Amino acid sequence: MKKYILFVLLIMTVIGAQAKILMPPYLQAITTNSVYVLVESDSMDTVFVDYGRTMVYGKTAKESIVLTTDAKVPTFVHKIKLTGLKPNFGYYYQVRQGTIHTSGYSFHAAVEPGTAYRLFWMSDCRTNTSIHDKVAKLAAATYPQVAIYGGDLCSSADYVSWKKEFFRSDEMDLISKVPFFNATGNHEGNGPNTTAFLQSPESASKTQQYYSFEYGDLHILVLNTELDLSPGSDQYAFAKEDLAAAATSWKVVVSHMPAYCAGGHGEDTTMIRMTTDIFEPNHVDLVLSGNSHFYQHNLVNGIHHLVIGSAGAPLDDPGKASYTLVSVKDYNWAVMDVKYSRLTLTVYNAKNEKLDTVEIKK
Numbered sequence: 001m002k003k004y005i006l007f008v009l010l011i012m013t014v015i016g017a018q019a020k021i022l023m024p025p026y027l028q029a030i031t032t033n034s035v036y037v038l039v040e041s042d043s044m045d046t047v048f049v050d051y052g053r054t055m056v057y058g059k060t061a062k063e064s065i066v067l068t069t070d071a072k073v074p075t076f077v078h079k080i081k082l083t084g085l086k087p088n089f090g091y092y093y094q095v096r097q098g099t100i101h102t103s104g105y106s107f108h109a110a111v112e113p114g115t116a117y118r119l120f121w122m123s124d125c126r127t128n129t130s131i132h133d134k135v136a137k138l139a140a141a142t143y144p145q146v147a148i149y150g151g152d153l154c155s156s157a158d159y160v161s162w163k164k165e166f167f168r169s170d171e172m173d174l175i176s177k178v179p180f181f182n183a184t185g186n187h188e189g190n191g192p193n194t195t196a197f198l199q200s201p202e203s204a205s206k207t208q209q210y211y212s213f214e215y216g217d218l219h220i221l222v223l224n225t226e227l228d229l230s231p232g233s234d235q236y237a238f239a240k241e242d243l244a245a246a247a248t249s250w251k252v253v254v255s256h257m258p259a260y261c262a263g264g265h266g267e268d269t270t271m272i273r274m275t276t277d278i279f280e281p282n283h284v285d286l287v288l289s290g291n292s293h294f295y296q297h298n299l300v301n302g303i304h305h306l307v308i309g310s311a312g313a314p315l316d317d318p319g320k321a322s323y324t325l326v327s328v329k330d331y332n333w334a335v336m337d338v339k340y341s342r343l344t345l346t347v348y349n350a351k352n353e354k355l356d357t358v359e360i361k362k
Contacts, residue, residue, distance in 0.1 A: 019043040019098035022075060023163075024172045025105065028199040030146060030179035031213070032087040032110045036199045037061075039078045039095050040069075047078040051093035055104055059084065067196040071159040077196040085109040105176045108145050111216045113248065114340055118142060119215075120178065121345075122333040123150025123256070123290025124313035126165050126187055132312040134350045135333045136170035140178070142335050146215055147178050148222075150290030151185025151256035152313060162193050165312075184209070184224045185256040185290065205238045212242045217340050219246035225257040225291075229270045231277070239274065243282035249340050249362065253279060253287045260305045262327065263319030264292025279303060285360055286343065294318040295332040295347055295355050297325045304358055308334050308347060326356045 022040045029036045037049045044066055052058035065079040085091065088111040095102040111117050120139045125132040139147070154165040181200070188194050190209060200222075203211040210224040221242055229235050243251060259271035279287065286304045293310035300323045310316075310331050318327040331350040336343060345358040 019045040019100065021095065021097055021100055021102060023167055024176050025049075025093075025095045025102060026172065026175040027107055027177070027179035028079075028181070029201040029213075030107070030110050030215075031085075031201060032112060033085045034081055034083045035085065035107065035109070035179055037080045037082060037093065037095065038197070038199060039080070039097070041076050041078060041097055042073070043097065044076050045097055047080060048096040049080045049082060049093055050096065051082050051091055053089065053091060055092045057092065057094070065199075068192070069159050069196045070192045079199050087112045088115055107177050107179065110146065113217050115216055116337070116339045117146070117216055118144045119218075119336040119338060120144035120147040120333070121150070121288060121308055121336065122147075122311040124152040124185070124293055124309050125149075125311035126152050126155045126161075126313050128312040128314070129165055129168060131310075131331050131350050132165070133168060133170045135311040135331070136168070136174045138348065138350075138352050139333060139335070140170070140174045144178055144335060147175070147180035148220070148254055148288070149180055149182040150254065150288060150309065151183045152187040152290060153182065153185065154188055156187060157189045157191040157193055159193055162188070162197060181213070181220070181222060181254075183222050183254045183256050184226050186226060190224070190226055204242065210235050210238065212246075214248055216338055217249040218338055219243075219248040219251050221251075221253045223253065223255040223274075225255050225268070225271065229274055231273070236274070236278075240278050243278060243284065246282070250286070250338070250343060251282065251284045253284055255287070255289050257291045258289035258305060258307045259287065260298040260300055260321070260323055261289075261292050261296060261307050262298070262321035262324050263296075264294060264307075264309070264316035266292075275300070275303065286345075292316050292318070295326070295328045295330060297327075297356055297358060298323045299325055304360065306334075306345070306347075306358065308332050311350075328355050330355060
C-alpha cells in the first residue's frame with residue numbers, strides 16, 4: 001500500500017512538472033465586460049484564471065483558445081476570456097496551471113462613453129531594447145488604462161525575436177495590467193507567432209487581422225497595412241462601412257504605415273487613397289501610425305496624421321512637407337487623455353522630455 005501511494009505521488013509530481021508557465025500573463029481585447037488573458041506555457045494542460053473585484057477572486061475561467069508558436073520546441077499560448085466584468089471597475093487575477101500559479105495582477109475594465117481616461121501609444125519598439133525598456137517603464141508611471149501599439153514589435157517574425165525584443169521585463173510588467181491592441185507591422189508580419197501572441201477583439205470584420213472597437217468616447221479602426229487595402233478589397237469595404245456607422249464623439253484610425261509622412265519611408269499612396277475616399281468623408285479626427293522612425297505631426301484636410309514611430313527602432317531622418325507642423329528626430333511615445341469634448345495627446349522622448357502636445361476640441 002505504501003509503495004502504491006509513493007508511486008501515485010511520484011506520478012502526480014511528474015505531471016505537475018510537465019506544465020510550465022513560460023512568462024507572466026498579459027491582457028488583450030479589453031471591453032466593458034470582458035478581457036482576454038494570454039499565457040504562454042510548454043503544455044496544453046488547462047490554464048485557469050481566477051479573477052474578481054478583490055484578491056479573494058471568486059470567479060474562475062478556463063475555456064480558452066490554444067495556439068502554437070514556431071519555437072524550436074513549440075510552446076502553447078492559452079487565450080482565456082474573462083467575462084461578466086463591469087465598466088471601469090478594477091479587477092484582480094491570477095493564473096494557474098497544474099501545481100503552478102502566478103502572482104496576482106490587476107486591471108480596469110473598459111470605460112463607458114462620457115468617462116475620461118488615459119491611453120498609451122508606442123510603435124516600432126524593435127532593435128534597441130534599452131530604449132523599449134525605458135519607454136515601457138515611463139509609460140507605466142503615467143497610469144494608462146489601455147494601450148495601442150503601431151506594429152513592428154520586434155525585428156522579425158521568428159520566436160526568438162518576439163521573446164528578446166518585445167516580451168521584456170518592463171513591457172511584461174506594463175501589459176500584465178494595461179491591455180494593448182496592435183496594428184500589424186511589416187517586421188512581425190502575419191505569421192504563426194503574431195497569430196499566437198496577439199488576440200484582437202471580436203468585430204464585424206470577422207477576422208483577427210484588422211478590426212475596430214470602442215473604448216469610452218473613442219471609436220478606433222485598426223488597419224493591417226500588410227494586407228490589401230485597395231478599393232474592392234475586404235479590408236477597404238470593412239473600413240468604409242465601419243467608419244460610416246460609428247457614432248462616438250471621436251473617430252481614430254490606427255495603422256502601421258502612415259498616409260502622409262515627410263522623410264523616412266515617406267508617404268503611402270494606398271493609405272492616402274483610404275484617407276481621401278473614407279477617412280475624410282467620415283470625419284476621422286486622428287490617424288496614428290509608425291513605420292518611419294521619428295516623430296511627425298501632419299495636418300491634412302482637418303485630420304491630424306501623427307507618425308509616432310520609434311520606441312527603439314533605429315532613427316530615420318525626418319523631412320518637412322507643406323502639411324507638416326512638427327518634425328523631430330528622436331525616440332518617441334505618447335499618452336492621450338480622452339474626454340468627450342477634448343483629446344489631448346502629449347508626445348515624449350525616451351528621456352521623458354516633451355516633444356509636442358496636440359489638442360483637439362469639439
